[in-house]
Amino acid sequence: RMALASREDYRLKDYNRPSVYIALAFLTLPLLTGLAFSVRENFLHIFAMTGSSMSPTFDEGDRIFVRKDCYRDREPERNDLVAFLNPADRRQTWVKPVIALPGDTLEIKEGVVHVNGAAIKEVGGVQLDNANLPPITIPDHHCYVLGDNRANSKDSRHIGPVPMIALVGKAVFTK
Numbered sequence: 001r002m003a004l005a006s007r008e009d010y011r012l013k014d015y016n017r018p019s020v021y022i023a024l025a026f027l028t029l030p031l032l033t034g035l036a037f038s039v040r041e042n043f044l045h046i047f048a049m050t051g052s053s054m055s056p057t058f059d060e061g062d063r064i065f066v067r068k069d070c071y072r073d074r075e076p077e078r079n080d081l082v083a084f085l086n087p088a089d090r091r092q093t094w095v096k097p098v099i100a101l102p103g104d105t106l107e108i109k110e111g112v113v114h115v116n117g118a119a120i121k122e123v124g125g126v127q128l129d130n131a132n133l134p135p136i137t138i139p140d141h142h143c144y145v146l147g148d149n150r151a152n153s154k155d156s157r158h159i160g161p162v163p164m165i166a167l168v169g170k171a172v173f174t175k
Helices: 002-006 018-042
Strands: 044-048 063-067 081-086 089-100 105-109 112-115 133-137 142-145 167-174
Touching: 018 044, 081 142, 089 112
Parallel strands: none
Antiparallel strands: 044 063, 063 167, 081 089, 081 167, 089 142, 105 112, 105 133
16 A cells, blocks of 8 residues: 555555455465364363362362373373363363372372372372272272362262373463
């Protein structure tokens, strides 16, 4: 437009027409949408926390970024914060820390978690209850998860060890 205003003999190039820009918008919109879905399905997903099973670490409504590619070539480590599909209802995704790994023996005595006979040091903010659980050995290709608000958490004490195949990814960034 500035060139047109400054020179009377200026002629717009073929690509400087509104129809070209509209066509470009319609062509790139599906590509950008496809890219966004690809990132969500393969690399990064954002979850909103529901319930109070991870309180006070997370509050209801907190957003959690989950890297989906973390466990494609390795298994989780103890204390990793993992997102996994609830085995009872695969439409639900839960976020809990990993407490025990395959081959570990886990026991809970009056709320204190013992892994391989030793009491584990809980991360700050964990609200213990007085639950007891007899010793169990975590099977191959499974992990044991516990919520931070133990009195109000559905976790491996209720659903059993979580199959590694149910892991969605690792929580890497919150809020």
